[in-house]
Amino acid sequence: MTFRSNTGGEGTGSGSTGPAEAPVGEGEGGVRPTDMIPFRELYRDGISELLDVPVREQWVETCAGRTHVLTAGAPTAPPVVVFQGGNVTNPVTLAWVQGLADEYYLIALDTPGQPGLSDPQEPDEYGPWVVDVLDGLDIGQAAMIGISHGGGILLEAVAYAPNRIAAAVLVAPAGFGTPVSPALVRVVVLSLVYRAVPRRGLLVRALAPLCSDSIATVDDIVMATVGQALRTGDLRAAFPGPDDLASLAEFDAPVLVLLGDDDQFFPAGRIRPRVEQTLPSLVECFTLADESHFLSTAGQERVTGHIRSFLADSYGPEEPSS
Numbered sequence: 001m002t003f004r005s006n007t008g009g010e011g012t013g014s015g016s017t018g019p020a021e022a023p024v025g026e027g028e029g030g031v032r033p034t035d036m037i038p039f040r041e042l043y044r045d046g047i048s049e050l051l052d053v054p055v056r057e058q059w060v061e062t063c064a065g066r067t068h069v070l071t072a073g074a075p076t077a078p079p080v081v082v083f084q085g086g087n088v089t090n091p092v093t094l095a096w097v098q099g100l101a102d103e104y105y106l107i108a109l110d111t112p113g114q115p116g117l118s119d120p121q122e123p124d125e126y127g128p129w130v131v132d133v134l135d136g137l138d139i140g141q142a143a144m145i146g147i148s149h150g151g152g153i154l155l156e157a158v159a160y161a162p163n164r165i166a167a168a169v170l171v172a173p174a175g176f177g178t179p180v181s182p183a184l185v186r187v188v189v190l191s192l193v194y195r196a197v198p199r200r201g202l203l204v205r206a207l208a209p210l211c212s213d214s215i216a217t218v219d220d221i222v223m224a225t226v227g228q229a230l231r232t233g234d235l236r237a238a239f240p241g242p243d244d245l246a247s248l249a250e251f252d253a254p255v256l257v258l259l260g261d262d263d264q265f266f267p268a269g270r271i272r273p274r275v276e277q278t279l280p281s282l283v284e285c286f287t288l289a290d291e292s293h294f295l296s297t298a299g300q301e302r303v304t305g306h307i308r309s310f311l312a313d314s315y316g317p318e319e320p321s322s
Helices: 040-050 090-102 127-136 149-160 182-196 200-210 220-232 268-278 297-314
Strands: 056-062 065-072 079-083 105-109 142-147 165-171 255-260 282-288
Touching: 040 090, 040 220, 056 127, 065 090, 065 127, 079 090, 079 127, 079 149, 090 105, 090 142, 090 220, 090 297, 127 149, 142 149, 142 297, 149 165, 165 297, 182 200, 182 220, 200 220, 255 268, 255 297, 268 282, 282 297
Parallel strands: 079 105, 079 142, 142 165, 165 255, 255 282
Antiparallel strands: 056 065, 065 105
């Protein structure tokens, strides 16, 4: 689900703001009080229930306030920045690609304005925020993965600071437009009805068309997270992405795009031509058969495999990381 969602909250407290890492749960000095972060419990549950790799956390000061970061893998490995999907927490998205932590240093960002622990104000532009995060982590250049809403953020970073991106992976990405269809309208209407009448049956009906696996198999923590985002967020049918796709024409780093054939938001048949016309350094645009917006378990494994092969060919220890 990728409507933009403002999660609320006020200000920050005092305390350490440096980028030093700490195990999750130990590095929270200076963070907003617990009752000001409505997704904190769901966030922690997401880490414990969805992630099979150890993660650590840190904080970075940016133009959008304090940004919370999860990392996985060896810090000496090539860095790969992961941008979260919309209306889900960072751990939900990181779970899709966590298998890459055996070879890469995954740096998963809590997007400001999305469910998570970062300051809640959504920036006017994401490009400067991405640069601030990289500078705060002392990373000169990295590969980047954008999933859904995060794909649009990655495209904004491409337009703003292409030299900071060594390779780009876009999975069911925003940023290339959202074709309107009766199926999408139905999802949106049911989501708005659920916001007014928050019954689980309505949530199930709204999300079922977006799920590749049976809705009955979707993790409870994912359902609860999306449900809370729909109930409490400031929902707007808008997605991040560059103002002009022509601004991507000079980007020369390798790009991999993965699209779901049955995606209600960004269907491969409609998005693929725009991808191929827009990204001159596109290595491959792969269509995932029988996959909707929320990938199946098998689909997540296939995506991880495609990304692993792409990064092995396009990005590695020889690439500068700082």
